[in-house]
Amino acid sequence: MSESQPTATWAGSYTPPLAAVGCSGPNDSNCDSFRLTIVPPSHPFTVQVTLHVNTGDDWDLKVYDPAGNVVATSGNAGGQDEVTVLTDPAAGTYTVQAVNFSGLQATFGVATLAARSNDAASPGSGPTPTYSIFTDPNEHSSGEPSVGVNWRSEIADNGGTLMYISSTTTLRLRLNDCTSPAVPRPGNNWLDVSPPNAITTLDPILFTDPVTGRTFSSQLAGKASLMSYTDDDGDNWVPSQGSGINSGVDHQTIGGGPFASPLFGPVYPHSVYYCSQDIALAECGLSLDGGLTFGPAVPIYNQTVCDGIHGHVKVAPDGTAYVPNRGCGGRQAVAVSSDNGTTWAVRPIPGSLAGTWDPAVAVGSGGTLYFTFANGDGRAMVAVSHDHGVSWTQPVDLGAAFGVHDSAFPAAIAGDDDRAAIAFLGSTTPGSDGDDPASPAVWYLYVSHTYDGGATWTTVNATPGDPVQRGTICAGGTLGCPNGSRNLLDFMDIQVDRRGRTVVGFADGCTGPCVSSPLNTQGALSTIARLKNGRGLFAAFDRPLGPPDEPLATALFENGGVHVSWLEPADGGRPIKKYRVYRIQTGQAERLIGTVGATTFNFVDHGFDPARNPRYEVRAVNVYGESQAKAGCDNRVTPVGPPPPVNVCAEPGAIMVTDPQGDAPVPAYDILQISVAEPAEPGPGKVTFILKVASLATVPPSTTWPINFKGANGSDYWVAMKTNATGAVSFSYGTGTNASAPGAAADPASNFSADGTIRVVVPRSGFGNPAPGATIAAFLTRVRVELGPTGSALTPDNAPDGLTGNGSYRIVGSENCVSGP
CATH class of the missing domain: 2.130.10.10 (YVTN repeat-like/Quinoprotein amine dehydrogenase)
Structure with missing residues (x-):
């Protein structure tokens, strides 16, 4: 059959009933088989195959492709014609097989080739489900x-x-x-x-x-x-x-x-x-x-x-x-x-x-x-x-x-x-x-x-x-x-x-x-x-257009960090543009710790304090704003697995203070956290005080970045990075609470990074010479920007916000830490 010869008919031959046994393939002599050669037209088409069945008889229909694979079947009840349709079948010789279930008379077959009309459903509009x-x-x-x-x-x-x-x-x-x-x-x-x-x-x-x-x-x-x-x-x-x-x-x-x-x-x-x-x-x-x-x-x-x-x-x-x-x-x-x-x-x-x-x-x-x-x-x-x-x-x-x-x-x-x-x-x-x-x-x-x-x-x-x-x-x-x-x-x-x-x-x-x-x-x-x-x-x-729903998030302690992951939520009717990751810890306010794009579904946090029971919430953002938890819902997730031990022999060491990002006008003034570490590399008896700000890609002049704390002997001490009016950087430490005062030069290992990490390395002898096992405490910082020779200054950010010292650190001794990776 072809476009010029669109119809084929044949009179079937009677074969004995097989009940539910069926036929073993296109060449099974127990079934009545007809070879149908199809020559496809140049346009979409169908071939409808019909077996006309006599009243009271029950036949089934199978169609095999040229390779002998079943490509269509029909198994109606007794007395009904068997009908199946091939859509755009490839060229070749097909086998149309009449399978006698319980018939007494032969069937009559008809195959019809016809152009296939475009009956595709009209597409709808609106948000995609x-x-x-x-x-x-x-x-x-x-x-x-x-x-x-x-x-x-x-x-x-x-x-x-x-x-x-x-x-x-x-x-x-x-x-x-x-x-x-x-x-x-x-x-x-x-x-x-x-x-x-x-x-x-x-x-x-x-x-x-x-x-x-x-x-x-x-x-x-x-x-x-x-x-x-x-x-x-x-x-x-x-x-x-x-x-x-x-x-x-x-x-x-x-x-x-x-x-x-x-x-x-x-x-x-x-x-x-x-x-x-x-x-x-x-x-x-x-x-x-x-x-x-x-x-x-x-x-x-x-x-x-x-x-x-x-x-x-x-x-x-x-x-x-x-x-x-x-x-x-x-x-x-x-x-x-x-x-x-x-x-x-x-x-x-x-x-x-x-x-x-x-x-x-x-x-x-x-x-x-x-x-x-x-x-x-x-x-x-x-x-x-x-x-x-x-x-x-x-x-x-x-x-x-x-x-x-x-x-x-x-x-x-x-x-x-x-x-x-x-x-x-x-x-x-x-x-x-x-x-x-x-x-x-x-x-x-x-x-x-x-x-x-x-x-x-x-x-x-x-x-x-x-x-x-x-x-x-x-x-x-x-x-x-x-x-x-x-x-x-x-x-x-x-x-x-x-x-x-x-x-x-x-x-x-x-x-x-x-x-x-x-x-x-x-x-x-x-x-x-x-x-x-x-x-x-x-x-x-139907919900009005608005912010996305809150994503389903999980958190896992892994490899020294917290791995936060989430699934894509309902988008509120407009595409999600980004995700924001928040952390809240005992005694601290919620803090934005990261923002990722719409196709990223994970974030790793290394700045948490395991002693403060960190919890995390992910919020999706579209043009209508940021997702919010529904009334009565708390979507903050607690990390699962054993929290990593605090490794004070490597940075960032023990975190003493954290502060929300974005609460200062300049990234270099935007305090994120204070931590203390005692890596072996600077030498025995040295302590590394670390202050993290949002960025130091640009280092402003006339600025002091201090860390104030109480020594084990109850006295006040400070360490700091400072810049003068020309932008030259120095590191120092001293006693008291005024970090703007002159102090002793810190260890040459002191430095800063463009990512906002300030490291001030100080000998323990510079703050009362505490022995391993002693505790220093009450850490705070307040960035100071000098306005001129009059002594007036700005303090664009401080942490904790209440200026009450926070955290305590037990001295380990860098001499007790192993050098190297």
């Missing part, structure tokens, strides 16, 4: 997880309690939003709160009604379910009937919301649905008492209309219930009930093609319906309806801006009527949905956001630089993925917290060495992505 990632420290494996948010148990502004199901384990996560990103609250870091009856499972599912606060945990047990519910986030559980009477055997889903008029809940205010598929049909049972008991399971469609497998049930504010389906007569569709599950109508999405993965729906506060799906050609699509699915907008491609070719696990949530979010896994590699762990495919979590009812969409990679999966994501079901690439199973979930932040529950299959190398770890780590930056789904909580 970003996400914070939270992983389970206990590393629960959680293929096909679901997540819930209880708005009623919100603490401060954290949006509510997050509930997450991982196989038979139900986990609870409560966050603290004092910083950005948030951190788990103590005792609620992925806490196991599983119900007692969650002892085995064929499929796990969780649903939290955010309005009532009730969470349901269900473990599939054939045509029944081991279900419990909790109204206190897992502290206590109530066992339930578990499912509708005579429910289906597979793929259960739970949802709830208001009853459709005129029904109301005298026992519990909301409806609760339990839906599942039973191979030849799917059914939903309704609970009128909050999930304690369920009525009979009512069919919502049968296999002559739709494939049995379906997505998650959602209930609209007006009580309309929706169950999406991936394959109904070759289209994606949704089953709709407006009478509390008594009757159901299937409404297809025009322009869609039956696909591989469960689609999803979300309903806005005014009833707008958002339907997202992995199209038959693999792309992530969405369509919107304003009349309960009777009519739809033309589907648009959410991943086009990133070149996403294949998608998996679409999930949807809405808030205000014009706001919704769609999550999906996406890969730019064609054929990413086979069963090949060695495939070069790389999958990321994407989230698309609309703030105008679906007219435009802003799609972001929520896990940049950190793939969710390498290799394929297999959709072959329990028996169809022998190579192990079904580690993520069948779906993921998305919800919204009370503040409008989207919350995605997914399994991370690429951790550790997989993140930066082709190795696929094929795991399923319990993970949550939560909106950090940008608008949420409730306009009432």
Whole structure:
């Protein structure tokens, strides 16, 4: 087939049924295979392959590329045609394979080549959303997880309690939003709160009604379910009937919301649905008492209309219930009930093609319906309806801006009527949905956001630089993925917290060495992505433009310093320009100790005093100003690890006094700290007094930089660096408190550096000759600038600010220190 010959047809040959055994490859004689040669046109195109199946028969479809790799599949229920789409396939001969599951007659095949239209979603505007990632420290494996948010148990502004199901384990996560990103609250870091009856499972599912606060945990047990519910986030559980009477055997889903008029809940205010598929049909049972008991399971469609497998049930504010389906007569569709599950109508999405993965729906506060799906050609699509699915907008491609070719696990949530979010896994590699762990495919979590009812969409990679999966994501079901690439199973979930932040529950299959190398770890780590930056789904909580949030920081004693590091916070709507690092110590005011650029996320402090319990706070700065801690939050962090011992045999030695930077008009006058050291190099019996100012790149004339202190004998002493009117520098020491008076010349090892470090080396005999073990104390400094011969002067900075001496130093003796490095 080619642009000039766009259609190919063939009559299939009958092969015996294989049930779930399947075919071993493109040349397996047990299957009916047709060779299809494709000559690509010069423009983007698709090839749709359709197997027409006779009523009552059940065939599946596989397409192999010229190298023998599976690049497309379709596995609808019996009696339905099998349809798949290849997008821009490379030139070559492909194998279209009809696999007889339980058919009595041969199939008829049609392949159609068509130009591919530009159906990319129109891009949105405004702040770009970003996400914070939270992983389970206990590393629960959680293929096909679901997540819930209880708005009623919100603490401060954290949006509510997050509930997450991982196989038979139900986990609870409560966050603290004092910083950005948030951190788990103590005792609620992925806490196991599983119900007692969650002892085995064929499929796990969780649903939290955010309005009532009730969470349901269900473990599939054939045509029944081991279900419990909790109204206190897992502290206590109530066992339930578990499912509708005579429910289906597979793929259960739970949802709830208001009853459709005129029904109301005298026992519990909301409806609760339990839906599942039973191979030849799917059914939903309704609970009128909050999930304690369920009525009979009512069919919502049968296999002559739709494939049995379906997505998650959602209930609209007006009580309309929706169950999406991936394959109904070759289209994606949704089953709709407006009478509390008594009757159901299937409404297809025009322009869609039956696909591989469960689609999803979300309903806005005014009833707008958002339907997202992995199209038959693999792309992530969405369509919107304003009349309960009777009519739809033309589907648009959410991943086009990133070149996403294949998608998996679409999930949807809405808030205000014009706001919704769609999550999906996406890969730019064609054929990413086979069963090949060695495939070069790389999958990321994407989230698309609309703030105008679906007219435009802003799609972001929520896990940049950190793939969710390498290799394929297999959709072959329990028996169809022998190579192990079904580690993520069948779906993921998305919800919204009370503040409008989207919350995605997914399994991370690429951790550790997989993140930066082709190795696929094929795991399923319990993970949550939560909106950090940008608008949420409730306009009432949109924050005005302003300073950034406070960054989440950590501090660590390491290699003689404190290493402060932090994560990028929400930026307040404008780019972050820089970060400021502050230190506060016992008995001292907060001090700015460093400023770094917007792409630097660490700082090392060597000027701290470990005896004063240093703590650190990082603040982000944009054009609106500096971040500030929220009311009731203290974001200062204490360094962890053993504090380094004070090494007085090397600079800076023991710190006696610190002073905030920037409180003097000239850097040379801006005092930062006083310290004392006794390195061996100047010789035995020598002490090095160190005064640090902001800079001495320019040394002003007529200035004295003194250090005053009390000797071990109680007398006053001083040491100083001085400049005369011509700028000549000298170092001296003396007795008393007047450092402007003449004194003795200090040791020739005395010096200063352009970075602002002044070193005055003095023999111990110059201040009372204290022996090792004696203590000198009460250190202070006051820079003095002479104004002329009259004796008047300025004192632009002093430390401590109150001019009361501070600190004490125990003499070690430089003769007791080892010379050299």
